[in-house]
Structure formats: structure tokens, C-alpha cells
Amino acid sequence: MASSDKPEIVERGHKEDHKEEHKDEEKNEDKGGFIDKVKDFIHDIGEKIEGAIGFGKPTAAVSGIHLPSINLHKAEIVVDVLISNPNPIPIPLIDINYLIDSDGRKLVSGLIPDAGTIHAHGSETVKIPALLIYDDIKSTYHDIKPGSIIPYRVKVDLIVDVPIFGRITLPLEKKGEIPVPYKPDVDVEKIRFEKFSFEETVANLHLKLENKNDFDLGLNKLDYEICLSDVNIGSAELTESTKIVKNGICKMKIPITFRPKEFGSALWDMIRGRGTRYSIKGNIDVDTPFGPMKLPINKEGGTTCLKKAEDDDDDDEACYSSFSILSKFNLRILLLE
Structure with a gap:
């Protein structure tokens, strides 16, 4: 038999494997593209919903610090914090952590749990009371003398629960001066x-x-x-x-x-x-x-x-x-x- 008469051997199985791989790749591409399209769709819908109904992060600022009462023994301090809620639903104010220090030395600190709710599309002033006992301060820091004026820093962490964003912390800070009175x-x-x-x-x-x-x-x-x-x-x-x-x-x-x-x-x-x-x-x-x-x-x-x-x-x-x-x-x- 002449060589030209020899039957051609075709590796069918090998070619079929390539075809299957190619089909799997096409399926994966189609599947990945579909998932990406769904993600993009959800993202677009989320942005449109967010834009339509106005969900966003609240803002806060220290609007004032007052001394309602001050004498030789103690000073009452009230920190006013203005919180704005851009959302269409009320948001709970979970905790308020506050610290008042002077040159890095703690004067007083505290925690106010379950501090209330901020109304939808509104702004409210939250009052944070603190009490400075002068005897405690003078016994701890001997360089703080009666009659002097000391610098202070108020640090406040507001913890709120916002839809979509979840639980977030709003840090605030304010500086000033406070007296340590001395009797005439x-x-x-x-x-x-x-x-x-x-x-x-x-x-x-x-x-x-x-x-x-x-x-x-x-x-x-x-x-x-x-x-x-x-x-x-x-x-x-x-x-x-x-x-x-x-x-x-x-x-x-x-x-x-x-x-x-x-x-x-x-x-x-x-x-x-x-x-x-x-x-x-x-x-x-x-x-x-x-x-x-x-x-x-x-x-x-x-x-x-x-x-x-x-x-x-x-x-x-x-x-x-x-x-x-x-x-x-x-x-x-x-x-x-």
C-alpha cells in the first residue's frame, strides 16, 4: 500500500477536549459578565435610591461651651453639640463618650448611654453636662494653683447608627480656658x-x-x-x-x-x-x-x-x-x- 493510501489518524478526543474548554470559557465569560452587570445594576440602583431618598452620614460640631455655675469648690460645664441628620428616618444616638483634659492630663471623663434620637431631616443640639471638682484636681495636680487660669480640651465621640452606613463614630474637639477661683x-x-x-x-x-x-x-x-x-x-x-x-x-x-x-x-x-x-x-x-x-x-x-x-x-x-x-x-x- 502506498504511503499516500495510509489512513489519516485524527486525534478526535484531543480536539473535542479543546472544544469543551472553549465552551467552558465562553460560559464563564458569559457568567462573569452577567454577575458584573448585576453588580453594576445593583450599584446604580443603590445610588439612585440613595440619591432619591437622601441617605447620608450625619454631621456634628461643638456649637458652644457654658459654665452655668462656678464657685470655689466646683464648676459645672455644659457642652453644646449640634447634630444634623440628612436622612428621611430618625437615627439613634447610641453612646456619647467625653473627656476634658488640660495639657494632656485628664480632668474628668464620662459616658452617656442611649442619648436619644435625632429626628429625620433635622438638626438638634445635644447638651453634654460635666462636673469639675477643684479639690480633686488640686490634689492630683499640685501645680494647679487657686486663682489661676488653665487651658482645657473637650473631646467628644458621638456613636450613631445610620441605615446603609451602619454604626459610625463622629469625633469632636474644642479648646478653651477655665478658672480655678480663689476667694478675695x-x-x-x-x-x-x-x-x-x-x-x-x-x-x-x-x-x-x-x-x-x-x-x-x-x-x-x-x-x-x-x-x-x-x-x-x-x-x-x-x-x-x-x-x-x-x-x-x-x-x-x-x-x-x-x-x-x-x-x-x-x-x-x-x-x-x-x-x-x-x-x-x-x-x-x-x-x-x-x-x-x-x-x-x-x-x-x-x-x-x-x-x-x-x-x-x-x-x-x-x-x-x-x-x-x-x-x-x-x-x-x-x-x-
């Missing part, structure tokens, strides 16, 4: 008589108030109770407005009326011009750069001198003899009786 020092420099009798004596206390704070005090009101020689001579209120500059001194006159015959033997010390023991207690209402404050004034065991009304010399330490006071107020005859 009070002294009675002298007493000047306007009218003197055993039944009723009218005089002016020359009062010295020293502001030991690193900020000004706008004095609006003073209420006081004063004792001379351990005898309570009454109390009163003074509404004279004045300003006491930071680390400065303010001098003022306070009118008093008392009955010397109630002093007993202490009256003779007063008349003889000896130093008169006194104590004064009260409060002052002041305006500060950080808001209004009510600060106590307290002086015990002080000593002052009596001075005649028209003696306007500058010697605050001068005391007058029994003769000069008796002659001035014409008390010689009264005392003899």
Missing part, C-alpha cells in the same frame, strides 16, 4: 464716725478687698455680717458696682449703725483708741470673663482702729486717745453720769 481677701482698715451716741452710732467701715485671681472681678453685690469686739453689730447689703482688677485691690466704704452701750466693757477699749477686734463674713456677687460667680469673704481675728469723721489723714494706723474722742463727741458729761 478682706480687711477693715479703719472705722470713721458720722454720728456717735450710746443709743445709736453711725459709722463707715473702710473695707479693703484684694483680688487674688488672674482675672478681673466685676463686683455687683456685697452682703456681710460684722462683729466688733465679739459683738454682732448687724448685717447689710451693698449694691455698689465696682471693678477689682486681677491681682489688684479695691477700697470701699460700708455704712454701719450700732448701739455702743451693748458692747459692755469692750466700749472702753474703743473709746480709749485701742485696737478693736473685728470679724466679717459674707459673700460677693461678681461678673468674670467666665460668667457670674458668688464668692465668700471671711476675716476673723482682725484688728482695726477708730477714726474721727473729719480726720482725713492718710495714716490708716493712727488711733486717737480717749481725751480726743471724748472731746470730739462731747462724751465727758455722759461718762460722768
Whole structure:
């Protein structure tokens, strides 16, 4: 048989395998293309739905910090956070974490769970209260002194649950300054008589108030109770407005009326011009750069001198003899009786 007459051997099985592979590839391509098309379709539909119904992430900002109450012992702080919800449904405010520190040192921190709900397509102000106890701060950080102003930073994490986005955290931060108040020092420099009798004596206390704070005090009101020689001579209120500059001194006159015959033997010390023991207690209402404050004034065991009304010399330490006071107020005859 001639070579040309030999039958051609065809590897059918091999060719059929290639055909099957080719068909599988075409099927995979068709399948992958279909899935990609479905994904694109879903993505497009999602974007259109999101755009149509307005789903989006909420925004938040610290809109203000207030000090509703501040005194020598504590400061109440309220942080206002404005939250805007662009979504067509309310979103829950799950947790609020807050921290107040000064130069990296924690002053106070806390957690407010289940803080409420932000209405759909609305903005609301959420108030975060915090309380600073000055004794805790001063006992922990000894370099923080009464009368000083310290920097602070408020850090807030708002945790909300938003449809589509899920649970997200909105971090916020705000810086400022807060005072550590110190009570003013009070002294009675002298007493000047306007009218003197055993039944009723009218005089002016020359009062010295020293502001030991690193900020000004706008004095609006003073209420006081004063004792001379351990005898309570009454109390009163003074509404004279004045300003006491930071680390400065303010001098003022306070009118008093008392009955010397109630002093007993202490009256003779007063008349003889000896130093008169006194104590004064009260409060002052002041305006500060950080808001209004009510600060106590307290002086015990002080000593002052009596001075005649028209003696306007500058010697605050001068005391007058029994003769000069008796002659001035014409008390010689009264005392003899």
C-alpha cells in the first residue's frame, strides 16, 4: 500500500477536549459578565435610591461651651453639640463618650448611654453636662494653683447608627480656658464716725478687698455680717458696682449703725483708741470673663482702729486717745453720769 493510501489518524478526543474548554470559557465569560452587570445594576440602583431618598452620614460640631455655675469648690460645664441628620428616618444616638483634659492630663471623663434620637431631616443640639471638682484636681495636680487660669480640651465621640452606613463614630474637639477661683481677701482698715451716741452710732467701715485671681472681678453685690469686739453689730447689703482688677485691690466704704452701750466693757477699749477686734463674713456677687460667680469673704481675728469723721489723714494706723474722742463727741458729761 502506498504511503499516500495510509489512513489519516485524527486525534478526535484531543480536539473535542479543546472544544469543551472553549465552551467552558465562553460560559464563564458569559457568567462573569452577567454577575458584573448585576453588580453594576445593583450599584446604580443603590445610588439612585440613595440619591432619591437622601441617605447620608450625619454631621456634628461643638456649637458652644457654658459654665452655668462656678464657685470655689466646683464648676459645672455644659457642652453644646449640634447634630444634623440628612436622612428621611430618625437615627439613634447610641453612646456619647467625653473627656476634658488640660495639657494632656485628664480632668474628668464620662459616658452617656442611649442619648436619644435625632429626628429625620433635622438638626438638634445635644447638651453634654460635666462636673469639675477643684479639690480633686488640686490634689492630683499640685501645680494647679487657686486663682489661676488653665487651658482645657473637650473631646467628644458621638456613636450613631445610620441605615446603609451602619454604626459610625463622629469625633469632636474644642479648646478653651477655665478658672480655678480663689476667694478675695478682706480687711477693715479703719472705722470713721458720722454720728456717735450710746443709743445709736453711725459709722463707715473702710473695707479693703484684694483680688487674688488672674482675672478681673466685676463686683455687683456685697452682703456681710460684722462683729466688733465679739459683738454682732448687724448685717447689710451693698449694691455698689465696682471693678477689682486681677491681682489688684479695691477700697470701699460700708455704712454701719450700732448701739455702743451693748458692747459692755469692750466700749472702753474703743473709746480709749485701742485696737478693736473685728470679724466679717459674707459673700460677693461678681461678673468674670467666665460668667457670674458668688464668692465668700471671711476675716476673723482682725484688728482695726477708730477714726474721727473729719480726720482725713492718710495714716490708716493712727488711733486717737480717749481725751480726743471724748472731746470730739462731747462724751465727758455722759461718762460722768
